[in-house]
Structures are given as C-alpha cells and as structure tokens.
Amino acid sequence: MSAVPRATDFAPLPRRFFARGAVAVARDLMGRVLVHQTRAGLCAGIIVEAEAYDESDPASHCYNGPTARNRTMYGPPGHLYVYRSYGVHWCCNVVTGGAGVGAAVLLRAVEPIAGLPIMQRRRFDGADGPLRDLARGPGRLCAAMGITRDHDGVDTTEPPLWIGRTPGRFSRPTLRTTPRIGISKAVSRPWRFCVAGSPFVSGPKRLR
DNA sequence: CATACGATTGACT
DNA sequence: GTCAATCGTATGA
Secondary structure, X not given: OOOOOOHHHOOEOOXXXXXXXXXXXXXXXXXXXXXXXXXXXXXXXEEEEEEEEOOOXXXXXXXXXXXXXXXXXXXXXOEEEEEEEOOOEEEEEEXXXXXXXXXXXXXXXXXXXXXXXXHHHHHHOOOOOOHHHOOEOHHHHHHHHOOOHHHOOOEOOOOOEEEXXXXXXXXXXXXXXXXXXXXXXXXXXXXXXXXXXXXOOOOOHHHO
C-alpha cells in the first residue's frame, strides 16, 4: 500500500460474501475494511468488532417481523441498515443472507487507517481526541465515518460507501468470541466477534 | 393518544 | 461506579 491510501487500495467484497448466515459474515468481517469516499475525502478503518443478529433472535430488530424501521434488513445482502440509537446516535449494520431474510451484522468498531483528520473533525469538532476512541463503539463508528440515516439501504459492494479487502495479503486476525453488548434478551448468545487484544475494540476490557 | 424503552455515549461521583 | 440526554419505534388504551 502506498503511504497515502487510495480508494482503489480496497477492492469491494462481492455480494456473495454477505449472502450467508449473519454469524459467519460477522466472523469473516474481522480485518476487512470499511471505506467511505465523500467530498471531505477518503476515510477507512479496519473492522475489529461486530455482532450478528438474525430473525430467530429475540435481541434482533427483526424478531417480530418486518416494520418500517427494519425493512432494509429484509432486502438484498450487502446493503447497509442504519438505525437511530437512544434518540442520539446512528448505528450501522450490513445486511446478510438472502433477500427476504431479516438478518444483519452490527459494525461496532474500526481501527482508523485513512482520513484520520476528517474523522477527528467529525467526532471531536476539530479538537484533538484519543485516536483509540475515534471509532470505538457503534455510535462513534458512524460519527467518525460520516454514516447517517441517509445511508440506510445503500449498497456496500461499491463506492462511495463500501466494505473492501485489506491491501496486500490478508491474514486472518486472531478472533475473540463473546456475548453481545448492550442487549437485554438472548444475552448469552456468543454472537459478538472482535480482534483479540485490539485497543480499538469497544466494551469492557474483559471482553476484548 | 400515552407511554415505555432502547444493538449508546459522555459527563460526573 | 452512576446517570441524563433525546427521539423514533413499539405497544397498549
């Protein structure tokens, strides 16, 4: 990779990557790259934490069937499902499985690798903040990457907002599997995955 | 219509 | 460790 990462460094993952079960996709997303090209410039981060949600899952937005909010989750795989959390933050998921299946993977944290000044601006309003906290947590991730409700339904298999391959040879990171964070149902399902030991992973230290 | 509650974060004790 | 912010969505009268 060149010193300054370019959009072409991150070849989009094909749709078939996402056309599988949410748990399998969540695992395989570790070490991939979330990329967003905007007028402000190019931002990218290595995905280091994600959680799986599916239809048979009491903790999922799809557990009670299709609604106006979750309709994107029933659409084609590889598209982005964005929802508002606590009336304050945006959270983004990648839709998985076939069309008609309500499943997705919540992106919870990335390690920033491109466009760091842009992310700093979005997150800390220009002030300096800890690099580690730039995109650590689902709400922070969306803030740093410039993802909002406007991106609900966008296709992440092509620019300007996509999930790409890590430049160079991909070596699968060492994964840690834990229960999901912040839910009150199905609390023991081990459907959260993160890069073991990464400081860019959210949640309590014991879950890293 | 009323109301309870978050797939969170940041400020504060 | 505790707690408020803030509002879309779901649920029930």
